[in-house]
Amino acid sequence: MLFVKHAFDQELYTKLKSFPRIVWNNEMKSWQLPDEPQSIHLLLATFRGLAWVNLDAVVNTTKKSPSLAFHNKVNSSNTIQSELTALTEEHIEQLLHFEHYLRSKRYSPNTIKTYSDSLKTFFRFCSEKLIDQLDAEDVIQFNNDYILRKGLSASFQNQVINAIKLFYRKRYNKNMETDHLHRPRQEKRLPNVLSKEEVKAILEAPVNIKHRAMLSLIYACGLRRSELLNLTLKDVQSDRNLLFIRQSKGKKDRLVPLSSKLLDSLRTYYKIYKPKQWLFEGEYEGNKYSEKSLENVMKQSLQKSGIQKKASLHWLRHSYATHLLENGTDLRYIQELLGHSSSRTTEIYTHVSTKNIQQIRSPFDDL
DSSP states (O other): OEEEEEOOOHHHHHHHHTSTTOEEETTTTEEEEOOOHHHHHHHHHHHTTTEEEEOHHHHSTTSSSOEEEEEEGGGGGGGOOSSSOOOOHHHHHHHHHHHHHHHHTTOOHHHHHHHHHHHHHHHHHTTTSOGGGOOHHHHHHHIIIIIITTTOOHHHHHHHHHHHHHHHHHHSSOOTTOTTSOOOOOOOOOOOOOOHHHHHHHHHSOOSHHHHHHHHHHHHHTOOHHHHHTOBGGGEETTTTEEEEEEETTTEEEEEEOOHHHHHHHHHHHHHHOOSSBSSBOSSTTOBOOHHHHHHHHHHHHHHHTOOSOOOHHHHHHHHHHHHHHTTOOHHHHHHHHTOSSHHHHHGGGGTOOTTGGGOOOGGGGO
8 A cells, every 4th residue: 555645735635536547555554555656657647747756666666655745845845954955746657667567577575676776776776867878977976976985885786787778778779888887796695604503502592482483494404585484384394394385486396304303392382372374473364473583482482592693593504504514515516505596606615614625734833
């Protein structure tokens, strides 16, 4: 749904009240209408010249409860707090079309959000030019005067270039000549890994059986956060001691082994909570457990275990891979278990495995 808010103005009120399928939501203290492209187009057409419509919240359609804010044109300049200008109607329309294209191509919600947010920032920075007039020089200026000046990450810089290339290739059938742009040098960072003792302390910290089961499953199967939250009851194949992970990153399915010890914990959890659809449900029946709540579970476990490291959920996945390698598991099997498309991605764990490194004798000891 779209939620429309505005300072009281009789003309705005009268026009909104006449909209098809619009109702007043007393709890939200705003108008409510279906979140559809035609609703946005109708709003823009109706209030053109009458009010400035802040559509920033609806550019990314994956957000919950998107809202629009209406301001009288006289006061609109006071509502822009950042150095970036507001999105124009052309920007909104083109971004909506681009998001529809990404959804039709089955891009993941995270990729759609990332590309949309990147493009939105770029368009707001280059608002003085029409979209079809922007070129590679504008991308370079955006990189120098916005990304570098603000100290934004190299990954964000790459995301912007990727989003721009795809947008112009699909919307305007041109390459934008971004191939000659200098991409940032790729950072070579090693994954963060916990010791087995630290992992054990984290997994044993939660008193709540659901919290303990979630963290245990992430480590025991090397799961990504989204993979855990998307698990359904039928994905646990207890008769085969396997966990089926559906359509994870890269639209790939995979199977990972489930230990008997972990299955016993999952059975105990099931008897207590009796989930109906998702393996781990939130406060309300039928709803998936939220990402934010899962992150809080990890934070609380770190505090209770006394571990001072700023570990995230993904550290458990890195630790799973590293500990497998240290136990002698072949790298090709680890690649399959993690769902990596390339063996080069998995090979990074050879650099953090300390089993062989610790056996190397320093020449200092012979002095």
